[in-house]
Amino acid sequence: MPECLPNPPVVCVIIDAQKVVAQGYTRAPGKNHAEADALKQIQ
Incomplete structure (x- = not known):
């Protein structure tokens, strides 16, 4: 987490049909x- 400061630590998960297709x-x-x-x- 310290690497992203001063931005807040955020996670994003993209799901399609109950399957994780991407994480960031x-x-x-x-x-x-x-x-x-x-x-x-996913691009």
């Missing part, structure tokens, strides 16, 4: 937030 978390400042991190995995 807040990266270091200037990098992806949790949602963008997860979405990159």
Whole structure:
């Protein structure tokens, strides 16, 4: 978690039909937030 400060630590999980298809978390400042991190995995 310290790597993402001063951003708040956030986790994002994308589920389709009760199956996890992507997971993301807040990266270091200037990098992806949790949602963008997860979405990159399914594009």
